[in-house]
Amino acid sequence: MNEASLRRIIVEIFRLAYARRLVDLLGGNASARLGGDEVLITPTSMPKTLIKPQSIVKIKLDGTIVSGGNPSSEWRMHVGIYRVRDDVKFILHTHPPNILALTRAGLKVDLSFSEAISYVGEIAEVPYLKPGSAELADAVARAVSKKNITAVILRNHGLVTVGSTPYEALNRAEVLENLAYITLLSNCLTR
Template identity: 85%
Template sequence: MNEASLRRSLVEIFRLAYMRRLVDLLGGNVSARLGGDEILITPTSTPKVLIKPQSIVKIRLDGTVISGGKPSSEWRMHAGIYRVRSDVKFVLHTHPPNILALTQAGLKVDLSLSEAISYIGEVAEVPYLKPGSAELAEAVSRA
């Protein structure tokens, strides 16, 4: 898939995530691996409904902006995942309200349904860490 197609795909993925209430107007982000040390990622502080293919930011895994505006504050987390998982091509970071409510209540998400285990596999947990921080990126990358 070329860069223009990836940009359109990221916009469509985000539109669907928003419609399904997996992200709110400003929360969540999505990225795609381009090759080498380059990724495409959604911009920071942009309402999801306003993101267009040309809004997507192109960065290196070290955070250097190649083209576009300011990347998502979670760029470190995305970059960390791509560094440790060469098989990962896309990362979608969602904020589903039902999962947020469970975690805020201190409850564990139960994936004991065989269908969930078959499709998702093990779900790793990380403790609450400051959004956008290097500590969060490291914890997610290790998980």
């Protein structure tokens, strides 16, 4: 896929994530791997509904800005994942409310529903670490370095999903958010 197409898809995926309430107007971020050591990533502090293909920032894996404005404050997390997983082509970081509520309640996402495990793969979890920090980036990269991990729950923060396509990463976030809702609801009903 060429750069112009990837820029359009990042905008589309992010608008879909916003429409599905996986992110707030200014929260979350997404990136796509370009060839070589370059990454396209959403800009920092821009409303999701205003992001355009030309708003997307191009950076190198070392964080150097190639073009565009300022990248998401979570750029370290994105490049850390790309460094440890060649098969990851797209990363979506969301703040899904049901996942956050579930982990806050000390519960785990139940992957036994339907074909969820085939969509999601395996989930890792990292403790709360300051958003945008090198410590968070390192913890997520370590978790994702295991080949079967396709999602990482960031306690009291959000969710990171990865995929070979943007739609795979978004679908994983949606499936996990729906499973979190089902798990919360079923726990309430059985008490």
